[in-house]
Amino acid sequence: MWDLKEYRIAGSPGEAVAMMRRGPGKGVYIAGGTDLFLFPPQCDYAVDINHAGLGAIARTPDGDVFVGAAATLHHIATNPFVTGYAGGLLAQAAAHCGNRPVRSTATLGGNLCNALPSADLAPALLALDAVCYIVDEDSQESLPLEDFFEGPRRTVLGDRLLAGIALPAAGAGWRAAARRLTRSAEDIALVQVAVALSVADGRLGAVRIALGSVAPVPMRAMLAEAQLEGEAVADLSPDRLADAGLIAASECDPIDDHRASAAYRRQMVGVLTRRLLAGLLAEQPRNDDQGSAA
Amino acid sequence: MRMDLTLNGRPAQWEAAPGATLLAVLRDEGLVAAKRGCETGDCGACTVLLDGQPVNSCVVAAARAHGHRVTTLEGLADDPLMRRLQDALVEHAGVQCGYCSPGMLVSLYHLLRACRAEGTRPGDHAIREALSGNLCRCTGYVKPVAAAAAVAAALAGIPATGTEAR
Numbered sequence: 001m002w003d004l005k006e007y008r009i010a011g012s013p014g015e016a017v018a019m020m021r022r023g024p025g026k027g028v029y030i031a032g033g034t035d036l037f038l039f040p041p042q043c044d045y046a047v048d049i050n051h052a053g054l055g056a057i058a059r060t061p062d063g064d065v066f067v068g069a070a071a072t073l074h075h076i077a078t079n080p081f082v083t084g085y086a087g088g089l090l091a092q093a094a095a096h097c098g099n100r101p102v103r104s105t106a107t108l109g110g111n112l113c114n115a116l117p118s119a120d121l122a123p124a125l126l127a128l129d130a131v132c133y134i135v136d137e138d139s140q141e142s143l144p145l146e147d148f149f150e151g152p153r154r155t156v157l158g159d160r161l162l163a164g165i166a167l168p169a170a171g172a173g174w175r176a177a178a179r180r181l182t183r184s185a186e187d188i189a190l191v192q193v194a195v196a197l198s199v200a201d202g203r204l205g206a207v208r209i210a211l212g213s214v215a216p217v218p219m220r221a222m223l224a225e226a227q228l229e230g231e232a233v234a235d236l237s238p239d240r241l242a243d244a245g246l247i248a249a250s251e252c253d254p255i256d257d258h259r260a261s262a263a264y265r266r267q268m269v270g271v272l273t274r275r276l277l278a279g280l281l282a283e284q285p286r287n288d289d290q291g292s293a294a
Numbered sequence: 295m296r297m298d299l300t301l302n303g304r305p306a307q308w309e310a311a312p313g314a315t316l317l318a319v320l321r322d323e324g325l326v327a328a329k330r331g332c333e334t335g336d337c338g339a340c341t342v343l344l345d346g347q348p349v350n351s352c353v354v355a356a357a358r359a360h361g362h363r364v365t366t367l368e369g370l371a372d373d374p375l376m377r378r379l380q381d382a383l384v385e386h387a388g389v390q391c392g393y394c395s396p397g398m399l400v401s402l403y404h405l406l407r408a409c410r411a412e413g414t415r416p417g418d419h420a421i422r423e424a425l426s427g428n429l430c431r432c433t434g435y436v437k438p439v440a441a442a443a444a445v446a447a448a449l450a451g452i453p454a455t456g457t458e459a460r
């Protein structure tokens with residue numbers, strides 16, 4: 001039983017932050033609650049953000065896809081803007097989380113703000129250059145998702161609220177794919193790799209390689225990305241892709257735990273990165289492949 | 295805290311602790327079809343519908359019900375689709391101890407009701423996906439899936455008159 005004194009329901013993002021700061025005592029934001037009810041924190045009140053107008057998924061006039069922090073994983077998995085963006089990478093990541101009833105209530109915001117190294121939406125979002133929107137009582141800030149995570153269970157938020165994320169219009173036509181290794185289907189991931197890239201005129205434009213469960217925070221393998229960006233696809237032999245995988249493996253910082261050894265995780269980063277790159281490069285060119293610069 | 299909701303098609307008021315789960319309040323109210331299994335969102339014994347969506351009521355705040363619609367197996371007892379599912383589960387020997395059955399029935403009801411509305415017929419994959427949150431430690435899954443497939447085959451003929459249809 002969660003020993004809360006009060007449950008506050010916010011009607012807007014600004015009101016949510018104000019309710020959080022009002023005291024007395026300590027508060028916590030609640031969205032789906034699928035994490036909070038498993039590990040109820042010691043606090044006095046919860047601020048519910050499900051009525052704060054953050055549940056929508058929309059395409060902005062600039063062509064970005066905006067996903068509100070309170071959008072549920074089921075909504076994300078089935079929304080046409082998300083399934084149609086970069087091969088549906090984010091939709092697939094959402095569809096692989098938990099089980100059907102959990103996805104009815106679990107949200108994007110809860111997945112990211114938990115800041116677990118194994119959060120399943122994080123690698124997909126990092127690979128897609130997601131930008132997060134953070135609200136204060138009467139101001140807003142945006143920053144790249146890479147800068148959002150500070151450590152396990154630590155983000156830049158403080159007592160501010162995550163309002164949502166935007167997937168930039170430039171990435172809508174990227175090729176993208178991900179792999180996630182687990183011991184059993186419902187267990188948390190041992191290793192997650194998500195790769196997104198653009199191809200134009202036979203050359204790689206942007207390359208994004210995002211890793212989960214292999215460092216204190218979800219991360220990008222930027223050295224490996226830099227090895228590939230701008231290269232002619234015809235020059236990318238299997239050995240070069242394997243090298244990129246090894247570089248990505250050298251960039252991560254996994255730990256030994258009861259699920260897997262650090263050495264295994266690191267090796268799998270190399271293998272999965274190579275396979276994902278090879279698979280994406282072998283895809284037939286599509287009309288929507290865009291030559292956006294890295 | 296005080297809550298006003300639509301419970302099984304009727305207006306209801308609850309007085310509940312701010313940190314209570316939906317499952318705890320339902321069971322205190324005498325609605326005990328939803329079971330306490332794992333209480334960690336894994337087993338689905340506690341599945342109910344919140345605004346028509348299946349949720350694990352053990353990991354949902356009771357306060358979420360305020361201003362919303364909660365439907366439990368009890369509220370679907372007279373629904374022709376639910377009755378067919380119950381009969382099919384028995385006919386296909388998809389029930390042993392029965393602890394998982396209320397949750398499975400609510401999940402399958404949600405799937406088949408949506409399929410009927412869309413005029414589609416779910417295949418085994420969709421049925422398995424719908425049951426992805428319902429663990430059964432006795433019967434397994436082959437028989438419940440067969441039961442659901444049998445109801446799915448006759449879906450168009452089942453009238454939509456239940457609580458959730460209103």
Ligand SMILES: Cc1cc2nc3c(=O)[nH]c(=O)nc-3n(C[C@H](O)[C@H](O)[C@H](O)COP(=O)(O)OP(=O)(O)OC[C@H]3O[C@@H](n4cnc5c(N)ncnc54)[C@H](O)[C@@H]3O)c2cc1C
Nearest residue numbers: 031032033034035036097098107109110111113120162335
């Ligand atoms: C059975 C089960 C299976 C699961 N499987 C998976 C899985 O496969 N992959 C996976 O990644 N996760 C999984 N999870 C974990 C969890 O469901 C997800 O991480 C989910 O997305 C959390 O969202 P929520 O809305 O329920 O979070 P909540 O429990 O409501 O919140 C989680 C944390 O985030 C904070 N928070 C929430 N929203 C905001 C916001 N907008 N701004 C600031 N802070 C906020 C809360 O204060 C809290 O600290 C599973 C959970 C269960 C119970």
Ligand code: FES
Nearest residue numbers: 331332333338352
């Ligand atoms: S009791 Fe809720 S999922 Fe098991």
Ligand code: FES
Nearest residue numbers: 390394430431432
């Ligand atoms: S019949 Fe016993 S758990 Fe399913």
